[in-house]
Amino acid sequence: MGTRDTRDRQLWVRHPDRGGCRAQGEMTLTTIVSRLVNRVRPVAQSDGMANVSPAALLGWYARKGVFPAIRGLWYGLRFKRARFPLFVGRGVSVQYARCIEVGRGFYLGDRSRVLALSLDGIRIGDRVTIRENAWIQCASSPYNPGQSLSIGEGTYIGPYSVIGVGGPIEIGPRCQFGAGVTLIAENHDVTEAGVSASEVTRRGISIGSGTWIGHRATVLDGVTLGSNCVVGAGAVVTKSFPDGSTLVGVPARRIDRGATDGV
Numbered sequence: 001m002g003t004r005d006t007r008d009r010q011l012w013v014r015h016p017d018r019g020g021c022r023a024q025g026e027m028t029l030t031t032i033v034s035r036l037v038n039r040v041r042p043v044a045q046s047d048g049m050a051n052v053s054p055a056a057l058l059g060w061y062a063r064k065g066v067f068p069a070i071r072g073l074w075y076g077l078r079f080k081r082a083r084f085p086l087f088v089g090r091g092v093s094v095q096y097a098r099c100i101e102v103g104r105g106f107y108l109g110d111r112s113r114v115l116a117l118s119l120d121g122i123r124i125g126d127r128v129t130i131r132e133n134a135w136i137q138c139a140s141s142p143y144n145p146g147q148s149l150s151i152g153e154g155t156y157i158g159p160y161s162v163i164g165v166g167g168p169i170e171i172g173p174r175c176q177f178g179a180g181v182t183l184i185a186e187n188h189d190v191t192e193a194g195v196s197a198s199e200v201t202r203r204g205i206s207i208g209s210g211t212w213i214g215h216r217a218t219v220l221d222g223v224t225l226g227s228n229c230v231v232g233a234g235a236v237v238t239k240s241f242p243d244g245s246t247l248v249g250v251p252a253r254r255i256d257r258g259a260t261d262g263v
Helices: 004-011 020-040 048-053 054-076
Strands: 093-095 098-100 111-116 122-126 135-137 147-152 163-164 169-171 182-184 187-191 194-201 205-207 218-219 246-248 253-255
Touching: 205 218
Parallel strands: 093 111, 098 122, 111 135, 122 147, 135 163, 147 169, 163 182, 169 205, 182 218
Antiparallel strands: 187 194, 246 253
């Protein structure tokens, strides 16, 4: 192994055989960083941090926390209402920011796009995370804005998710969305002449608290899902289901929660 490789490895991993004052100093700094991090958001497996160098930890939390928090100060001044701290990633685009209210600890990931022009605005609760490359569109033109978007506290929305607000969309607290989830609260009318480009319905979407939606699942206009539902990856939900439903397939159907083998 070359000298440069050795230095790189030492930067990322604190080797147990590196004794003396230097190793003791690194452990002390790592412990300090760990305690600071756990004050903000407890880590279930924080013991693993003992094997990560302070430089790696500080770099990670600078990119994930410090710099996004600085950007959050600027965006917070643009929003209609904001509770600090809030965190905004790199390359984010927010249009009509005065239509947005966000709670404490909100995180908007890198390169996400939000067009917030809507009749009743966007309301986001505390500790909501919207990951990288999300796309939220509330209007396709200034003459026809969508209704509203509400996201409850503690909800996580994975990267590359799409939320199209025509009718009202309400996402309850403590929901978990995988990558590439799509919610579209608008549908074009179908007649004998075909699909209408101008005639649309906007009934809206409601997702109950504690619901989990798997990667690349789609929820269409008019759907209401009760609390604590589970939607399998790739499912297309075209109708409403009650609390505690487990849904799979295209179109989504309900199955017993213990009967997922072979699906």
